[in-house]
Amino acid sequence: MIEKAIFIADISNLKLVTSKYKRLYFGSEFCERLIPRLNELRKIVSYCDRNKLSFSLVTPYVTRRGIENLEKLFLWLRNNKINCEIIINDYGILDLINEEYHTLQPVLGRLLTKQKRDPRIMDLMQAKPQRTTFFKKRNEYVFVFPQKSPGTLLSFFKEANINVPIIRNFLKSYRISRVEIDNLFQGMNLRIPKHSLSVSLYVPYGYITTTRLCSANPFRAKKRFFCGISFCKKECKKYILELRNKNMPVIIYQKGNTLFFENRKVPGKRELVKKRIDRLVYQPEPPI
Amino acid sequence: MKILSPFSKKEEVMPLIEAGADELYCGIIPEEWENRYSAFDTLNRREGYAANFSKFSDLQYAIQLAHRENVRVFVTMNGLYVQQQYPLIRKIIKKLKDVKADGLIIADIGLLLMLQRMKIFKEIHIGAGGTTFNSKTAIFYKKFGASRIILPRHLTINEIEDISRRISGKVHLEVFILNTLCPNVDGFCTFYHGMSFDKKAIAPEIDLKNKKIKFTKFYAGSHGGCACVLRYSKRIFDNRGKRITRQTPSGTKKIKHDRENRKECGACAIFDFNKMNIRGLKIVERGAKIESKIRDTKFIRAVLDILKKEDNSTKEKFIKKTQKLYCDTYKYDKCSGFSCYYPSVFHKTLHK
Numbered sequence: 263m264i265e266k267a268i269f270i271a272d273i274s275n276l277k278l279v280t281s282k283y284k285r286l287y288f289g290s291e292f293c294e295r296l297i298p299r300l301n302e303l304r305k306i307v308s309y310c311d312r313n314k315l316s317f318s319l320v321t322p323y324v325t326r327r328g329i330e331n332l333e334k335l336f337l338w339l340r341n342n343k344i345n346c347e348i349i350i351n352d353y354g355i356l357d358l359i360n361e362e363y364h365t366l367q368p369v370l371g372r373l374l375t376k377q378k379r380d381p382r383i384m385d386l387m388q389a390k391p392q393r394t395t396f397f398k399k400r401n402e403y404v405f406v407f408p409q410k411s412p413g414t415l416l417s418f419f420k421e422a423n424i425n426v427p428i429i430r431n432f433l434k435s436y437r438i439s440r441v442e443i444d445n446l447f448q449g450m451n452l453r454i455p456k457h458s459l460s461v462s463l464y465v466p467y468g469y470i471t472t473t474r475l476c477s478a479n480p481f482r483a484k485k486r487f488f489c490g491i492s493f494c495k496k497e498c499k500k501y502i503l504e505l506r507n508k509n510m511p512v513i514i515y516q517k518g519n520t521l522f523f524e525n526r527k528v529p530g531k532r533e534l535v536k537k538r539i540d541r542l543v544y545q546p547e548p549p550i
Numbered sequence: 551m552k553i554l555s556p557f558s559k560k561e562e563v564m565p566l567i568e569a570g571a572d573e574l575y576c577g578i579i580p581e582e583w584e585n586r587y588s589a590f591d592t593l594n595r596r597e598g599y600a601a602n603f604s605k606f607s608d609l610q611y612a613i614q615l616a617h618r619e620n621v622r623v624f625v626t627m628n629g630l631y632v633q634q635q636y637p638l639i640r641k642i643i644k645k646l647k648d649v650k651a652d653g654l655i656i657a658d659i660g661l662l663l664m665l666q667r668m669k670i671f672k673e674i675h676i677g678a679g680g681t682t683f684n685s686k687t688a689i690f691y692k693k694f695g696a697s698r699i700i701l702p703r704h705l706t707i708n709e710i711e712d713i714s715r716r717i718s719g720k721v722h723l724e725v726f727i728l729n730t731l732c733p734n735v736d737g738f739c740t741f742y743h744g745m746s747f748d749k750k751a752i753a754p755e756i757d758l759k760n761k762k763i764k765f766t767k768f769y770a771g772s773h774g775g776c777a778c779v780l781r782y783s784k785r786i787f788d789n790r791g792k793r794i795t796r797q798t799p800s801g802t803k804k805i806k807h808d809r810e811n812r813k814e815c816g817a818c819a820i821f822d823f824n825k826m827n828i829r830g831l832k833i834v835e836r837g838a839k840i841e842s843k844i845r846d847t848k849f850i851r852a853v854l855d856i857l858k859k860e861d862n863s864t865k866e867k868f869i870k871k872t873q874k875l876y877c878d879t880y881k882y883d884k885c886s887g888f889s890c891y892y893p894s895v896f897h898k899t900l901h902k
Contacts, residue, residue: 323738325683325709326716353659354686373681376630376658379740402762414586414634421632428667429660453633471739474704491706491894500789505782514782 264534265541267462269320271549272499273302276309278546286310287543289320291351291371292472292520292550294328295494297321303335307344318347320549321355323373329354336363349442350374360436370433370441372464376423377444379470381523383419384447385511420451430458442543444468445525447512452537462541463534467515467522467548476519498550517548551820551828551854554624554724555847556836558601560612562843567619569844570851574616575624575655577602577836578609580642587635593642594626595657595679595736595743601837610649622652626836628677630658630737643670655700656680657737666695675724678702681737683709685716688723698722700832704735706894707822714826724830725823728846729838731814731891813880816891817853821868824857849879869895 268279269287279286288306290296298306303319310317319339321332332355339346340363348363350356351371359368395406423429424441433441440460443450445468452461474491476498498518505514505521515522528542555571557563566574577594579602592602603609613623625646631639639661646654653673656662657680665674675698676682676691688699701710703726714723734741756763786794820831833846856863856871873885887893 323681323683323735325705326685326712329684329686352681352683352687353690354682354684354688357686357690373738374659377740378742380742382742401760402764404764407765415588415591418587418591418632418634421634423630423632423658423660425633426631426636426660427633428663432659432663469740471734471741473733473735475733477733491704501794502787502789504785504787506785507780507782509780510782 263540264531267318267541267543269464269543269545269549271296271320271547273298273305275546276306279309279313279315283315283544285316285318285541287318287320287349287549289349290322290550291320291349291373292322292469293474293476293498293518294322294324294331295496296498296518296550297324297328297331298335300334300338303338307339307342307346316346317344318349318369320349320371321351323352324355329358333358336366339363340365347440350438356436356438368436368438369462370424370438372442372444372469373472375441375443377446377450378419378421378448379444379446379468379523381447381470381510381512381514386416386419417451419448420446422450422452424459424461425451425453430454433459440541443539445528447523447525449529450537452539454538456538459538460541461537461539462543463528463539464543464545465528466524466526467545468525470514470521470523472520474519477516502548515548518550520548520550522548551824552830553847553850553854554830554832555843556833556838557612557843558603558836559840560608560615562840563612563615564619565840565844566847567616567621569847570854571621571847573622573624573830575626575832575836576609576612577626578606578642578646579604580606580645582638583642586638591742592629593639594628594655595677596626596836606645606649609646609651613650613652617650622673624653624655624673624675625651626655626677627661628655628657628679630679631661636660636664640664640668643668647671653697659694662691662694662696673697675700677736678726679737681735682713685713688713688717688721692717692721696721698724698829700724700726700830702736703731703891707819707892708894710828711822711826714828719827722829723827724832725816725819725828726891727816727820727831727833727850729814729834731889812882812886812889813876814889814891815876817850817872817876818869818890819892819895820850820853820857820872821865822892822895845879849875852879 265285266283267285267287268283271290289298307317345365347367347369348359349369349371351373356368359366397404422443440462442462442464444464503516505516512523552572553570554573554575555566557566557574557576577596579592583593616623647670653671653675655675655677657677665671674696676696677700680691681702682688682699683702691699699721701723788794831850852875853872856868876885
């Protein structure tokens, strides 16, 4: 049985939750400034209660400020005996949950589930033979000869770190029994033993990269002098960008500080079961 | 504070030590690895041969040279590995111990766990790919045997200070100080640097009247280089899906790797780092030319000398002198601030 979940990053998107979903994901993976406030969490938990939905709180990688904000939420969840899942994207938070919040169930987030997500891999794997090329570079002439990619390289691109037994044992010791992954264009080789880990597959958006030098929200100051982590007016909530380049086989979506690809081709049910995928997490938009 | 300089050839060891490097680091792509994974997925995050050794014998010689000068050498293995790579990685680690490398710079949790079991290296540094954004993560890595944490590029001075204070010397900290201020978070970025033709020569170069003819190979379908430097055409939509054509929202104009093609630098923050008990100052770019590596190492050494000579100097004076030295060294009129690693040095309140 495949559980269907919906991931919303904004409370206003509750309208998108329909009866086909049995679980609600809420929160942020990519920015500590988007960690939900306590009143938002209360509303979401009460909504889940009313609608008999299971709940997963999504957390980002964090600095001290983020830890303080997350602890407020964890404390409230613990005090109210809400045994929900916490999607972890920071090992410090994993440690914290294991030391102090035993009622909360940690899940390994997709920032920590290492996969080969560069969309150009798809091109590399499907490539047709190309001609020898030639280019001039200053006082150099370079001849470039095409070669077939090594077979080991191609199978390697489908791998994820959760196939590594030493990592699975580590996850078990930290009470993690579920991991989150993206739906890659090149496919996925998941070899997870039975009763070891369950897997959630995110559709249709997969993340590619993220930053704290947020280009959706930089230099609001009049003097455009600094390039660092800047003020936040949450412009990421207002805009989405489509990025195109002839070398990139797909359109990239930039929402806030993160780039995403879109892959709507979901593997068949049999394939999902074989890969131990028992949950599909639907994102109506890139979750920022 | 120790200066950690990059090198990729044995000939670079002595010049870098003479320039002021306290520690060195490098990478390697052994032949066995190359045959299986090419330059697409190296043992570290610097794909390509210019940034890496290819023979253990060369690396061994380089390490011997460095050890003669009491300089330690660390080897970068900061890739994120999959199951099929572990047997070969284990073999490479044993060879690195044989050639007397002093420690490893890693990012993969699986490799950390493996090293903890193997008990071969005492010095295990968690690279920026370990994404240590807080003190709890630093302590987490310490539990599994990490001796040093290299903090990610994307931290403010206040955040680094907080981490340093909270871990109170339990694990050493290292920060980036020069070059390659990549906009993406190292450990969370899944773009491939090596997605271009494989620069390793497949036949000897031919010299023809001051012009060189080179022969290289590429894999069908590979192109583009590092995806963060690709020039993207952009279409902007608001959250109702309406395309915005006339007005560009502020800040959506650029996603550019190198904002001004200037030397990315964090030297002005050294004054603060000195008070935070930061152990290492990391100069990046293993693949750069030796002249550039020497110049960078000399520059940071000179900045440390300013700090040493004028121990009671104010921060403002230190920054002024450092900026002048930066401009003199790299031939700029003034320090523009766009390529600054730690701009919060100037405005501590900026990030609050």
